Amino acid sequence: MLVQGERRRLDPETAGDHIDRLFRAACALCGSRQLAEDLVQETYVKVLARPRFLRRDDDLGYLIKALRNTWYSHLRNERIRRESTSSPDHEPDELPARSATGDPESSLEASAVLDALADLPQPYREAVAAVDVAGLSYAEAARALGVRQGTIMSRLYRGREQVAQAVGQA
Amino acid sequence: MGPENGHPEIDERTERQLAQLADGSLEGWDRAELEASVAASPALRDALDRQCAAVGALRGLDLQASPALRERIAATSPSRPPRRRRLVIRSAVAGAMAAAALAAVLIIPSGDGGPTVTETARLSERPATDPVAVDSGNDRLLAANVEGVPFPNWRGEFGWRQAGTRADELNGRTARTVFYEHGGRRIAYTIVSGEGIPAPKGSRPVTRNGVHFHSLADGGRKVVTWWRDGRTCVVSSADVGGHELLALASWKGDGAVPF
Numbered sequence: 001m002l003v004q005g006e007r008r009r010l011d012p013e014t015a016g017d018h019i020d021r022l023f024r025a026a027c028a029l030c031g032s033r034q035l036a037e038d039l040v041q042e043t044y045v046k047v048l049a050r051p052r053f054l055r056r057d058d059d060l061g062y063l064i065k066a067l068r069n070t071w072y073s074h075l076r077n078e079r080i081r082r083e084s085t086s087s088p089d090h091e092p093d094e095l096p097a098r099s100a101t102g103d104p105e106s107s108l109e110a111s112a113v114l115d116a117l118a119d120l121p122q123p124y125r126e127a128v129a130a131v132d133v134a135g136l137s138y139a140e141a142a143r144a145l146g147v148r149q150g151t152i153m154s155r156l157y158r159g160r161e162q163v164a165q166a167v168g169q170a
Numbered sequence: 171m172g173p174e175n176g177h178p179e180i181d182e183r184t185e186r187q188l189a190q191l192a193d194g195s196l197e198g199w200d201r202a203e204l205e206a207s208v209a210a211s212p213a214l215r216d217a218l219d220r221q222c223a224a225v226g227a228l229r230g231l232d233l234q235a236s237p238a239l240r241e242r243i244a245a246t247s248p249s250r251p252p253r254r255r256r257l258v259i260r261s262a263v264a265g266a267m268a269a270a271a272l273a274a275v276l277i278i279p280s281g282d283g284g285p286t287v288t289e290t291a292r293l294s295e296r297p298a299t300d301p302v303a304v305d306s307g308n309d310r311l312l313a314a315n316v317e318g319v320p321f322p323n324w325r326g327e328f329g330w331r332q333a334g335t336r337a338d339e340l341n342g343r344t345a346r347t348v349f350y351e352h353g354g355r356r357i358a359y360t361i362v363s364g365e366g367i368p369a370p371k372g373s374r375p376v377t378r379n380g381v382h383f384h385s386l387a388d389g390g391r392k393v394v395t396w397w398r399d400g401r402t403c404v405v406s407s408a409d410v411g412g413h414e415l416l417a418l419a420s421w422k423g424d425g426a427v428p429f
Contacts, residue, residue, distance in 0.1 A: 016240075016243055016244060019235045019239065019240055019243060020233075020234050020235050022235075023233060023234070023235040023239070024231055024233045027231075027233050028228075028231075033233070034379070034380070037235070037236065037238075037239045037377075037380055038377040038378060038379070038380065039377075040235065040239060040243070041239060041242055041243060041246075041377045041380075041382060042375065042376065042377045042382075044243045044246050045246055045375045045377070045382065046375065048246055049375070077413070081413050084411075109227070109230075110231055110232055110233060113227050113228060113231055114231075128228060131193075132193070132224070132225060132228035132229055133228055133229075133231060135229075137195075138195065150186060153185075153186035153189050153190065154182055154185055154186055154189075156189045157185040157186060157188060157189040157221065158185070159224075160189065160192070160220070160221050160224035160225065160228070161217070161220055161221070161224070163224040163227065163228065164220035164221070164223045164224040164227075165220070167223070167224070167227050168220075168223070
């Protein structure tokens with residue numbers, strides 16, 4: 001337990017305990033198991049490259065925030081790549097995979113949920129990924145995503161609403 | 171949600187509380203009050219049912235990181251050194267010695283550790299000396315390898331044809347380079363024998379297709395380096411961008427190209 005204002009170093013060994021939750025959150029963000037693995041690995045490489053100091057006992061929240069930054073970097077790079085490539089035969093490879101459909105390791109139900117997540121507006125998807133998929137509290141998710149707790153709750157409500165409708169129709 | 175979605179208007183405060191009620195984080199008087207409202211309103215009950223259905227589906231997602239990903243991340247994690255109390259002066263002396271050793275390594279990049287990645291990438295400026303054929307047993311590989319690590323055949327998948335090979339000795343290591351050409355552009359792919367060479371400081375870590383790479387620029391040349399079966403691989407080109415190099419370097423040929 002940390003006293004307010006105190007800083008603690010992120011333990012590289014225990015950081016690895018969050019791989020599964022980070023992986024699920026990455027799947028929720030990008031919709032692709034393969035890309036999620038890349039994002040999680042890249043996140044760990046960046047985070048563990050140098051000592052990190054946290055103000056709270058919130059390792060997972062910190063990692064989710066880093067994962068989100070990695071995801072944004074990926075989207076930026078893909079956008080630049082698309083804009084600089086005129087050849088249409090490169091297009092399918094450049095777009096982030098939206099769906100887990102076709103991935104033999106994912107169940108049909110998981111695929112349907114990931115498809116529904118992929119259709120959410122980004123802010124809703126991030127809130128749902130942080131709270132319902134990664135398991136952060138509202139307060140932790142608010143810190144990780146840089147918004148107020150009430151905003152997380154509203155986005156969560158609306159994101160879930162859309163997921164329920166999409167999964168119900170699937 | 172608004173009426174445009176086919177659901178009656180629910181105010182934002184109630185939306186937030188329904189979200190909390192669905193995942194069990196609403197407590198006390200607020201919970202009792204909302205439960206009473208839900209009991210009296212089919213619209214709220216439907217909204218709560220949808221929230222609960224989504225929570226169940228999302229929290230029940232059966233997705234686990236693969237053993238391969240765990241291994242790669244474990245390899246990334248530095249081992250925690252034993253914690254011992256040291257006199258500040260001893261730490262300072264040790265730190266100075268470590269810094270001196272590091273400086274020596276940086277100033278003299280070649281030696282027992284083999285060539286640097288940058289030195290290896292500069293082999294791309296040299297000409298091919300011998301032809302290289304496609305592996306007769308596997309058309310996704312070339313008939314050239316370093317300590318059992320084969321070069322890929324990119325022609326079928328990407329149109330890049332092999333345009334020759336050369337072998338060099340760099341600081342006691344064998345470095346074989348295969349040159350690939352496509353549309354007037356050229357790529358050099360070098361595999362270095364012996365233990366893996368660390369990526370240059372300042373290079374950018376990036377992961378593609380489950381493989382961890384480092385990319386950098388050396389003059390006007392893009393360079394990507396990574397390890398395959400513990401051997402250092404370096405692809406470089408003055409004509410090809412980093413994204414395309416990464417796409418080629420990470421190609422596994424449906425498992426035919428060992429990593």
